[in-house]
Amino acid sequence: MNQPTMNDVAAEAGVSQATVSIVLNGSSAGRVSPQTSQRVFEAAKRLGYRTNVHAKVLREGRSRMIGLIGDEVASTEFAGQMILGAQQEAWRRGHVLLTLDTVGDAGLEQAALSMMQSYRVAGVIYASMYHRIVTPPDGLEGVPAVCVNAQDAEGRLTSIFPDEVAGGRAAAEVLLKAGHRRIAMINIAEEGSRLPAASGRQKGFTEVLNDAGVALESRQLRFGTGGYEDGLRFGAELLDQEEAPTAIFCGNDRTALGVYHAARMRNVAIPDDLSLVGFDDQSLLAPMFSPRLTTFELPFVEMGRLAVTEVLKRRTVPKKLTVECSLKERHSVASAKVPA
Structure with a gap:
Protein backbone atom coordinates (compact mmCIF):
# COMPACT_ATOMS: atom_id res chain seq x y z
CA MET A 1 0.00 0.00 0.00
CA ASN A 2 1.38 3.44 -0.96
CA GLN A 3 2.12 5.98 1.74
CA PRO A 4 -0.45 8.80 1.86
CA THR A 5 0.69 12.15 0.45
CA MET A 6 -0.05 15.77 1.36
CA ASN A 7 -2.56 15.80 -1.48
CA ASP A 8 -4.37 12.87 0.18
CA VAL A 9 -4.46 14.75 3.49
CA ALA A 10 -5.71 17.87 1.72
CA ALA A 11 -8.57 15.95 0.07
CA GLU A 12 -9.47 14.29 3.38
CA ALA A 13 -9.49 17.60 5.27
CA GLY A 14 -11.12 19.59 2.48
CA VAL A 15 -8.31 22.13 2.20
CA SER A 16 -5.52 22.94 -0.25
CA GLN A 17 -2.17 21.12 -0.35
CA ALA A 18 -0.50 24.44 0.53
CA THR A 19 -2.58 24.66 3.72
CA VAL A 20 -1.56 21.13 4.70
CA SER A 21 2.10 22.01 4.14
CA ILE A 22 1.83 25.14 6.30
CA VAL A 23 0.11 23.27 9.16
CA LEU A 24 2.31 20.16 9.22
CA ASN A 25 5.49 22.22 9.02
CA GLY A 26 4.51 24.21 12.11
CA SER A 27 4.03 27.53 10.31
CA SER A 28 0.28 27.94 10.75
CA ALA A 29 0.31 30.65 13.43
CA GLY A 30 -1.54 33.70 12.08
CA ARG A 31 -2.00 32.04 8.69
CA VAL A 32 -4.43 29.17 9.29
CA SER A 33 -7.27 29.11 11.81
CA PRO A 34 -6.97 26.77 14.80
CA GLN A 35 -10.09 24.92 13.61
CA THR A 36 -8.60 24.28 10.16
CA SER A 37 -5.28 23.24 11.66
CA GLN A 38 -7.03 20.74 13.91
CA ARG A 39 -8.91 19.34 10.90
CA VAL A 40 -5.62 18.86 9.03
CA PHE A 41 -3.98 17.10 11.99
CA GLU A 42 -6.96 14.77 12.41
CA ALA A 43 -6.96 13.93 8.69
CA ALA A 44 -3.23 13.19 8.75
CA LYS A 45 -3.70 10.93 11.75
CA ARG A 46 -6.59 9.03 10.15
CA LEU A 47 -4.59 8.42 6.98
CA GLY A 48 -1.37 7.56 8.81
CA TYR A 49 0.51 10.36 7.06
CA ARG A 50 4.14 10.85 8.06
CA THR A 51 6.27 13.90 7.27
CA ASN A 52 9.14 13.28 4.85
CA VAL A 53 11.96 13.93 7.29
CA HIS A 54 14.72 13.96 4.65
CA ALA A 55 12.88 16.52 2.55
CA LYS A 56 12.32 18.64 5.64
CA VAL A 57 16.03 18.52 6.51
CA LEU A 58 16.97 19.60 2.97
CA ARG A 59 14.45 22.42 3.12
CA GLU A 60 15.35 23.74 6.59
CA GLY A 61 19.08 22.96 6.55
CA ARG A 62 18.99 21.07 9.85
CA SER A 63 17.27 18.10 11.39
CA ARG A 64 15.25 17.63 14.55
CA ASP A 163 28.47 24.73 41.29
CA GLU A 164 31.20 22.95 43.25
CA VAL A 165 32.22 26.02 45.27
CA ALA A 166 28.67 26.62 46.50
CA GLY A 167 28.43 22.92 47.37
CA GLY A 168 31.57 23.15 49.49
CA ARG A 169 30.22 26.21 51.24
CA ALA A 170 26.94 24.48 52.01
CA ALA A 171 28.79 21.45 53.44
CA ALA A 172 30.69 23.69 55.85
CA GLU A 173 27.50 25.45 56.87
CA VAL A 174 25.82 22.11 57.68
CA LEU A 175 28.63 21.15 60.08
CA LEU A 176 29.00 24.59 61.65
CA LYS A 177 25.25 24.79 62.22
CA ALA A 178 25.48 21.50 64.13
CA GLY A 179 28.06 23.12 66.43
CA HIS A 180 31.19 21.41 65.10
CA ARG A 181 34.54 23.17 65.40
CA ARG A 182 37.01 20.29 65.14
CA ILE A 183 36.45 19.65 61.46
CA ALA A 184 38.48 17.77 58.83
CA MET A 185 38.27 17.24 55.08
CA ILE A 186 39.35 14.40 52.79
CA ASN A 187 39.60 15.69 49.22
CA ILE A 188 39.39 13.62 46.02
CA ALA A 189 42.55 14.77 44.21
CA GLU A 190 46.12 15.73 44.97
CA GLU A 191 46.93 19.08 46.58
CA GLY A 192 46.82 21.89 44.03
CA SER A 193 44.78 19.85 41.55
CA ARG A 194 42.94 21.75 38.79
CA LEU A 195 40.10 19.22 38.89
CA PRO A 196 37.10 21.54 39.45
CA ALA A 197 35.27 19.09 41.70
CA ALA A 198 38.26 18.90 44.06
CA SER A 199 39.45 22.50 43.98
CA GLY A 200 35.94 24.00 43.99
CA ARG A 201 34.59 21.97 46.89
CA GLN A 202 37.70 22.64 48.98
CA LYS A 203 37.62 26.36 48.16
CA GLY A 204 34.01 26.80 49.23
CA PHE A 205 34.46 24.64 52.32
CA THR A 206 37.58 26.42 53.60
CA GLU A 207 36.20 29.90 52.84
CA VAL A 208 33.19 29.38 55.09
CA LEU A 209 35.28 27.82 57.86
CA ASN A 210 37.75 30.72 57.70
CA ASP A 211 34.91 33.25 57.92
CA ALA A 212 33.65 31.41 61.02
CA GLY A 213 37.11 31.47 62.62
CA VAL A 214 37.53 27.70 62.26
CA ALA A 215 40.42 27.49 59.80
CA LEU A 216 41.34 24.01 58.58
CA GLU A 217 44.75 23.03 59.93
CA SER A 218 47.04 21.05 57.63
CA ARG A 219 46.76 18.04 59.96
CA GLN A 220 43.00 18.04 59.38
CA LEU A 221 43.25 18.02 55.58
CA ARG A 222 43.96 14.95 53.44
CA PHE A 223 44.31 14.53 49.68
CA GLY A 224 43.26 11.26 48.04
CA THR A 225 41.97 10.00 44.73
CA GLY A 226 38.29 9.69 45.53
CA GLY A 227 38.37 5.98 46.32
CA TYR A 228 37.03 3.90 49.20
CA GLU A 229 40.60 3.06 50.24
CA ASP A 230 41.37 6.75 50.80
CA GLY A 231 38.46 7.07 53.19
CA LEU A 232 39.59 3.97 55.07
CA ARG A 233 43.21 5.12 55.31
CA PHE A 234 42.74 8.84 55.95
CA GLY A 235 39.72 8.27 58.15
CA ALA A 236 41.90 6.06 60.38
CA GLU A 237 44.66 8.69 60.47
CA LEU A 238 42.27 11.46 61.46
CA LEU A 239 40.41 9.42 64.07
CA ASP A 240 43.65 8.22 65.66
CA GLN A 241 44.79 11.78 66.41
CA GLU A 242 44.86 12.89 70.03
CA GLU A 243 42.23 15.53 69.29
CA ALA A 244 40.26 13.72 66.63
CA PRO A 245 37.77 15.68 64.53
CA THR A 246 34.11 15.53 65.46
CA ALA A 247 33.13 16.05 61.83
CA ILE A 248 34.61 15.18 58.41
CA PHE A 249 33.64 16.45 54.97
CA CYS A 250 34.44 13.87 52.29
CA GLY A 251 34.90 15.03 48.70
CA ASN A 252 32.71 12.16 47.47
CA ASP A 253 30.55 9.32 48.74
CA ARG A 254 33.09 6.57 48.04
CA THR A 255 35.55 8.25 50.37
CA ALA A 256 32.82 8.66 52.97
CA LEU A 257 32.10 4.93 52.85
CA GLY A 258 35.74 4.24 53.73
CA VAL A 259 35.50 6.61 56.69
CA TYR A 260 32.36 4.81 57.90
CA HIS A 261 34.29 1.56 58.07
CA ALA A 262 37.34 3.18 59.68
CA ALA A 263 35.04 4.62 62.37
CA ARG A 264 33.31 1.29 62.91
CA MET A 265 36.65 -0.46 63.48
CA ARG A 266 37.39 2.08 66.22
CA ASN A 267 33.96 1.92 67.85
CA VAL A 268 33.35 5.51 66.81
CA ALA A 269 29.59 5.95 66.36
CA ILE A 270 28.15 7.90 63.45
CA PRO A 271 26.67 10.45 64.01
CA ASP A 272 26.90 10.45 67.83
CA ASP A 273 30.71 10.60 67.94
CA LEU A 274 31.46 11.65 64.37
CA SER A 275 29.40 13.58 61.84
CA LEU A 276 29.99 12.99 58.13
CA VAL A 277 29.00 14.83 54.95
CA GLY A 278 29.64 13.39 51.50
CA PHE A 279 29.20 14.55 47.91
CA ASP A 280 27.69 13.03 44.72
CA ASP A 281 24.68 11.14 46.18
CA GLN A 282 25.53 7.89 44.40
CA SER A 283 22.39 5.74 44.39
CA LEU A 284 24.42 2.52 44.10
CA LEU A 285 26.31 3.33 47.31
CA ALA A 286 23.37 4.73 49.30
CA PRO A 287 22.19 1.36 50.72
CA MET A 288 25.70 0.66 52.04
CA PHE A 289 25.57 3.54 54.54
CA SER A 290 24.14 2.91 57.98
CA PRO A 291 23.02 5.41 59.12
CA ARG A 292 22.17 7.02 55.76
CA LEU A 293 24.70 9.58 54.55
CA THR A 294 24.01 13.30 54.36
CA THR A 295 25.39 14.33 51.00
CA PHE A 296 24.97 16.59 47.94
CA GLU A 297 23.27 15.52 44.74
CA LEU A 298 25.03 16.37 41.50
CA PRO A 299 22.50 18.06 39.15
Whole structure:
Protein backbone atom coordinates (compact mmCIF):
# COMPACT_ATOMS: atom_id res chain seq x y z
CA MET A 1 0.00 0.00 0.00
CA ASN A 2 1.38 3.44 -0.96
CA GLN A 3 2.12 5.98 1.74
CA PRO A 4 -0.45 8.80 1.86
CA THR A 5 0.69 12.15 0.45
CA MET A 6 -0.05 15.77 1.36
CA ASN A 7 -2.56 15.80 -1.48
CA ASP A 8 -4.37 12.87 0.18
CA VAL A 9 -4.46 14.75 3.49
CA ALA A 10 -5.71 17.87 1.72
CA ALA A 11 -8.57 15.95 0.07
CA GLU A 12 -9.47 14.29 3.38
CA ALA A 13 -9.49 17.60 5.27
CA GLY A 14 -11.12 19.59 2.48
CA VAL A 15 -8.31 22.13 2.20
CA SER A 16 -5.52 22.94 -0.25
CA GLN A 17 -2.17 21.12 -0.35
CA ALA A 18 -0.50 24.44 0.53
CA THR A 19 -2.58 24.66 3.72
CA VAL A 20 -1.56 21.13 4.70
CA SER A 21 2.10 22.01 4.14
CA ILE A 22 1.83 25.14 6.30
CA VAL A 23 0.11 23.27 9.16
CA LEU A 24 2.31 20.16 9.22
CA ASN A 25 5.49 22.22 9.02
CA GLY A 26 4.51 24.21 12.11
CA SER A 27 4.03 27.53 10.31
CA SER A 28 0.28 27.94 10.75
CA ALA A 29 0.31 30.65 13.43
CA GLY A 30 -1.54 33.70 12.08
CA ARG A 31 -2.00 32.04 8.69
CA VAL A 32 -4.43 29.17 9.29
CA SER A 33 -7.27 29.11 11.81
CA PRO A 34 -6.97 26.77 14.80
CA GLN A 35 -10.09 24.92 13.61
CA THR A 36 -8.60 24.28 10.16
CA SER A 37 -5.28 23.24 11.66
CA GLN A 38 -7.03 20.74 13.91
CA ARG A 39 -8.91 19.34 10.90
CA VAL A 40 -5.62 18.86 9.03
CA PHE A 41 -3.98 17.10 11.99
CA GLU A 42 -6.96 14.77 12.41
CA ALA A 43 -6.96 13.93 8.69
CA ALA A 44 -3.23 13.19 8.75
CA LYS A 45 -3.70 10.93 11.75
CA ARG A 46 -6.59 9.03 10.15
CA LEU A 47 -4.59 8.42 6.98
CA GLY A 48 -1.37 7.56 8.81
CA TYR A 49 0.51 10.36 7.06
CA ARG A 50 4.14 10.85 8.06
CA THR A 51 6.27 13.90 7.27
CA ASN A 52 9.14 13.28 4.85
CA VAL A 53 11.96 13.93 7.29
CA HIS A 54 14.72 13.96 4.65
CA ALA A 55 12.88 16.52 2.55
CA LYS A 56 12.32 18.64 5.64
CA VAL A 57 16.03 18.52 6.51
CA LEU A 58 16.97 19.60 2.97
CA ARG A 59 14.45 22.42 3.12
CA GLU A 60 15.35 23.74 6.59
CA GLY A 61 19.08 22.96 6.55
CA ARG A 62 18.99 21.07 9.85
CA SER A 63 17.27 18.10 11.39
CA ARG A 64 15.25 17.63 14.55
CA MET A 65 18.10 15.66 16.09
CA ILE A 66 20.46 16.88 18.81
CA GLY A 67 23.78 15.08 19.08
CA LEU A 68 25.34 14.17 22.42
CA ILE A 69 29.00 13.12 22.31
CA GLY A 70 30.59 11.90 25.53
CA ASP A 71 33.57 10.06 26.94
CA GLU A 72 32.18 6.98 28.69
CA VAL A 73 28.92 8.77 29.48
CA ALA A 74 26.83 5.78 28.44
CA SER A 75 28.52 3.48 30.95
CA THR A 76 28.30 5.51 34.16
CA GLU A 77 25.48 5.89 36.65
CA PHE A 78 25.56 9.68 36.59
CA ALA A 79 25.54 9.94 32.81
CA GLY A 80 22.25 8.08 32.57
CA GLN A 81 20.61 10.87 34.54
CA MET A 82 22.18 13.53 32.32
CA ILE A 83 21.05 11.74 29.15
CA LEU A 84 17.56 11.35 30.64
CA GLY A 85 17.31 15.08 31.34
CA ALA A 86 18.54 15.97 27.85
CA GLN A 87 16.25 13.42 26.22
CA GLN A 88 13.17 14.67 28.10
CA GLU A 89 13.83 18.29 27.18
CA ALA A 90 14.65 17.46 23.56
CA TRP A 91 11.40 15.50 23.20
CA ARG A 92 9.43 18.30 24.82
CA ARG A 93 10.81 20.66 22.17
CA GLY A 94 10.07 18.31 19.29
CA HIS A 95 13.59 16.89 18.92
CA VAL A 96 15.26 13.54 19.52
CA LEU A 97 18.65 12.85 21.08
CA LEU A 98 21.37 11.02 19.18
CA THR A 99 23.89 9.76 21.76
CA LEU A 100 27.37 8.47 20.94
CA ASP A 101 29.94 7.29 23.47
CA THR A 102 33.56 7.74 22.31
CA VAL A 103 35.16 5.94 25.32
CA GLY A 104 37.76 8.71 25.27
CA ASP A 105 39.03 7.83 21.76
CA ALA A 106 39.93 11.03 19.85
CA GLY A 107 39.58 9.33 16.46
CA LEU A 108 36.14 8.00 17.34
CA GLU A 109 35.19 11.43 18.62
CA GLN A 110 36.03 13.03 15.27
CA ALA A 111 34.15 10.30 13.40
CA ALA A 112 31.10 10.79 15.64
CA LEU A 113 31.15 14.53 15.06
CA SER A 114 31.47 14.07 11.29
CA MET A 115 28.53 11.67 11.28
CA MET A 116 26.39 14.09 13.30
CA GLN A 117 27.19 16.92 10.91
CA SER A 118 26.19 14.71 7.98
CA TYR A 119 22.81 14.27 9.69
CA ARG A 120 22.64 18.07 10.02
CA VAL A 121 21.89 17.92 13.73
CA ALA A 122 20.32 21.00 15.29
CA GLY A 123 23.20 21.15 17.78
CA VAL A 124 25.79 19.15 19.69
CA ILE A 125 26.16 18.58 23.44
CA TYR A 126 29.77 17.76 24.32
CA ALA A 127 29.59 15.87 27.63
CA SER A 128 32.13 14.62 30.16
CA MET A 129 31.74 11.71 32.55
CA TYR A 130 33.16 13.86 35.36
CA HIS A 131 33.52 17.62 35.83
CA ARG A 132 36.81 18.69 34.28
CA ILE A 133 38.46 21.21 31.96
CA VAL A 134 38.24 20.04 28.33
CA THR A 135 39.35 21.09 24.86
CA PRO A 136 36.40 20.37 22.53
CA PRO A 137 37.18 19.16 18.99
CA ASP A 138 37.64 21.82 16.30
CA GLY A 139 34.76 20.50 14.18
CA LEU A 140 32.21 21.99 16.58
CA GLU A 141 32.61 25.49 15.18
CA GLY A 142 30.10 24.89 12.41
CA VAL A 143 27.21 23.82 14.63
CA PRO A 144 25.55 25.21 17.82
CA ALA A 145 27.30 23.41 20.68
CA VAL A 146 27.67 23.45 24.46
CA CYS A 147 29.84 21.66 27.02
CA VAL A 148 28.03 19.90 29.84
CA ASN A 149 29.56 18.65 33.10
CA ALA A 150 32.76 20.23 31.77
CA GLN A 151 34.35 23.60 31.11
CA ASP A 152 35.75 24.62 27.74
CA ALA A 153 39.41 25.45 28.35
CA GLU A 154 39.38 28.16 25.66
CA GLY A 155 35.94 29.58 26.39
CA ARG A 156 34.66 29.04 22.85
CA LEU A 157 31.51 27.21 23.97
CA THR A 158 28.92 27.76 26.64
CA SER A 159 29.83 25.52 29.59
CA ILE A 160 27.28 24.01 31.98
CA PHE A 161 28.61 22.45 35.17
CA PRO A 162 27.88 21.86 38.89
CA ASP A 163 28.47 24.73 41.29
CA GLU A 164 31.20 22.95 43.25
CA VAL A 165 32.22 26.02 45.27
CA ALA A 166 28.67 26.62 46.50
CA GLY A 167 28.43 22.92 47.37
CA GLY A 168 31.57 23.15 49.49
CA ARG A 169 30.22 26.21 51.24
CA ALA A 170 26.94 24.48 52.01
CA ALA A 171 28.79 21.45 53.44
CA ALA A 172 30.69 23.69 55.85
CA GLU A 173 27.50 25.45 56.87
CA VAL A 174 25.82 22.11 57.68
CA LEU A 175 28.63 21.15 60.08
CA LEU A 176 29.00 24.59 61.65
CA LYS A 177 25.25 24.79 62.22
CA ALA A 178 25.48 21.50 64.13
CA GLY A 179 28.06 23.12 66.43
CA HIS A 180 31.19 21.41 65.10
CA ARG A 181 34.54 23.17 65.40
CA ARG A 182 37.01 20.29 65.14
CA ILE A 183 36.45 19.65 61.46
CA ALA A 184 38.48 17.77 58.83
CA MET A 185 38.27 17.24 55.08
CA ILE A 186 39.35 14.40 52.79
CA ASN A 187 39.60 15.69 49.22
CA ILE A 188 39.39 13.62 46.02
CA ALA A 189 42.55 14.77 44.21
CA GLU A 190 46.12 15.73 44.97
CA GLU A 191 46.93 19.08 46.58
CA GLY A 192 46.82 21.89 44.03
CA SER A 193 44.78 19.85 41.55
CA ARG A 194 42.94 21.75 38.79
CA LEU A 195 40.10 19.22 38.89
CA PRO A 196 37.10 21.54 39.45
CA ALA A 197 35.27 19.09 41.70
CA ALA A 198 38.26 18.90 44.06
CA SER A 199 39.45 22.50 43.98
CA GLY A 200 35.94 24.00 43.99
CA ARG A 201 34.59 21.97 46.89
CA GLN A 202 37.70 22.64 48.98
CA LYS A 203 37.62 26.36 48.16
CA GLY A 204 34.01 26.80 49.23
CA PHE A 205 34.46 24.64 52.32
CA THR A 206 37.58 26.42 53.60
CA GLU A 207 36.20 29.90 52.84
CA VAL A 208 33.19 29.38 55.09
CA LEU A 209 35.28 27.82 57.86
CA ASN A 210 37.75 30.72 57.70
CA ASP A 211 34.91 33.25 57.92
CA ALA A 212 33.65 31.41 61.02
CA GLY A 213 37.11 31.47 62.62
CA VAL A 214 37.53 27.70 62.26
CA ALA A 215 40.42 27.49 59.80
CA LEU A 216 41.34 24.01 58.58
CA GLU A 217 44.75 23.03 59.93
CA SER A 218 47.04 21.05 57.63
CA ARG A 219 46.76 18.04 59.96
CA GLN A 220 43.00 18.04 59.38
CA LEU A 221 43.25 18.02 55.58
CA ARG A 222 43.96 14.95 53.44
CA PHE A 223 44.31 14.53 49.68
CA GLY A 224 43.26 11.26 48.04
CA THR A 225 41.97 10.00 44.73
CA GLY A 226 38.29 9.69 45.53
CA GLY A 227 38.37 5.98 46.32
CA TYR A 228 37.03 3.90 49.20
CA GLU A 229 40.60 3.06 50.24
CA ASP A 230 41.37 6.75 50.80
CA GLY A 231 38.46 7.07 53.19
CA LEU A 232 39.59 3.97 55.07
CA ARG A 233 43.21 5.12 55.31
CA PHE A 234 42.74 8.84 55.95
CA GLY A 235 39.72 8.27 58.15
CA ALA A 236 41.90 6.06 60.38
CA GLU A 237 44.66 8.69 60.47
CA LEU A 238 42.27 11.46 61.46
CA LEU A 239 40.41 9.42 64.07
CA ASP A 240 43.65 8.22 65.66
CA GLN A 241 44.79 11.78 66.41
CA GLU A 242 44.86 12.89 70.03
CA GLU A 243 42.23 15.53 69.29
CA ALA A 244 40.26 13.72 66.63
CA PRO A 245 37.77 15.68 64.53
CA THR A 246 34.11 15.53 65.46
CA ALA A 247 33.13 16.05 61.83
CA ILE A 248 34.61 15.18 58.41
CA PHE A 249 33.64 16.45 54.97
CA CYS A 250 34.44 13.87 52.29
CA GLY A 251 34.90 15.03 48.70
CA ASN A 252 32.71 12.16 47.47
CA ASP A 253 30.55 9.32 48.74
CA ARG A 254 33.09 6.57 48.04
CA THR A 255 35.55 8.25 50.37
CA ALA A 256 32.82 8.66 52.97
CA LEU A 257 32.10 4.93 52.85
CA GLY A 258 35.74 4.24 53.73
CA VAL A 259 35.50 6.61 56.69
CA TYR A 260 32.36 4.81 57.90
CA HIS A 261 34.29 1.56 58.07
CA ALA A 262 37.34 3.18 59.68
CA ALA A 263 35.04 4.62 62.37
CA ARG A 264 33.31 1.29 62.91
CA MET A 265 36.65 -0.46 63.48
CA ARG A 266 37.39 2.08 66.22
CA ASN A 267 33.96 1.92 67.85
CA VAL A 268 33.35 5.51 66.81
CA ALA A 269 29.59 5.95 66.36
CA ILE A 270 28.15 7.90 63.45
CA PRO A 271 26.67 10.45 64.01
CA ASP A 272 26.90 10.45 67.83
CA ASP A 273 30.71 10.60 67.94
CA LEU A 274 31.46 11.65 64.37
CA SER A 275 29.40 13.58 61.84
CA LEU A 276 29.99 12.99 58.13
CA VAL A 277 29.00 14.83 54.95
CA GLY A 278 29.64 13.39 51.50
CA PHE A 279 29.20 14.55 47.91
CA ASP A 280 27.69 13.03 44.72
CA ASP A 281 24.68 11.14 46.18
CA GLN A 282 25.53 7.89 44.40
CA SER A 283 22.39 5.74 44.39
CA LEU A 284 24.42 2.52 44.10
CA LEU A 285 26.31 3.33 47.31
CA ALA A 286 23.37 4.73 49.30
CA PRO A 287 22.19 1.36 50.72
CA MET A 288 25.70 0.66 52.04
CA PHE A 289 25.57 3.54 54.54
CA SER A 290 24.14 2.91 57.98
CA PRO A 291 23.02 5.41 59.12
CA ARG A 292 22.17 7.02 55.76
CA LEU A 293 24.70 9.58 54.55
CA THR A 294 24.01 13.30 54.36
CA THR A 295 25.39 14.33 51.00
CA PHE A 296 24.97 16.59 47.94
CA GLU A 297 23.27 15.52 44.74
CA LEU A 298 25.03 16.37 41.50
CA PRO A 299 22.50 18.06 39.15
CA PHE A 300 22.82 15.76 36.13
CA VAL A 301 19.18 15.79 35.07
CA GLU A 302 19.01 19.57 35.27
CA MET A 303 22.32 19.97 33.40
CA GLY A 304 21.02 17.73 30.61
CA ARG A 305 17.84 19.77 30.29
CA LEU A 306 19.73 23.05 30.35
CA ALA A 307 22.18 21.81 27.70
CA VAL A 308 19.31 21.18 25.27
CA THR A 309 17.74 24.55 26.05
CA GLU A 310 21.02 26.37 25.42
CA VAL A 311 21.98 24.53 22.25
CA LEU A 312 18.58 25.25 20.67
CA LYS A 313 19.00 28.97 21.35
CA ARG A 314 21.82 28.89 18.79
CA ARG A 315 23.60 31.39 21.03
CA THR A 316 26.80 32.95 19.71
CA VAL A 317 28.19 34.48 22.94
CA PRO A 318 29.69 31.73 25.18
CA LYS A 319 28.96 31.84 28.89
CA LYS A 320 29.46 29.76 32.04
CA LEU A 321 26.34 28.35 33.69
CA THR A 322 26.60 26.79 37.14
CA VAL A 323 23.88 24.52 38.49
CA GLU A 324 23.20 24.06 42.21
CA CYS A 325 24.11 20.80 43.95
CA SER A 326 21.19 20.11 46.28
CA LEU A 327 21.67 18.99 49.87
CA LYS A 328 20.24 15.59 50.80
CA GLU A 329 19.89 15.70 54.60
CA ARG A 330 19.83 12.23 56.08
CA HIS A 331 21.20 10.83 59.34
CA SER A 332 25.00 11.17 59.43
CA VAL A 333 25.15 14.62 61.06
CA ALA A 334 24.36 15.32 64.71
CA SER A 335 25.04 18.13 67.16
CA ALA A 336 28.64 18.32 68.36
CA LYS A 337 29.38 16.97 71.85
CA VAL A 338 32.81 18.56 72.15
CA PRO A 339 32.80 22.34 72.71
CA ALA A 340 35.02 24.61 70.64
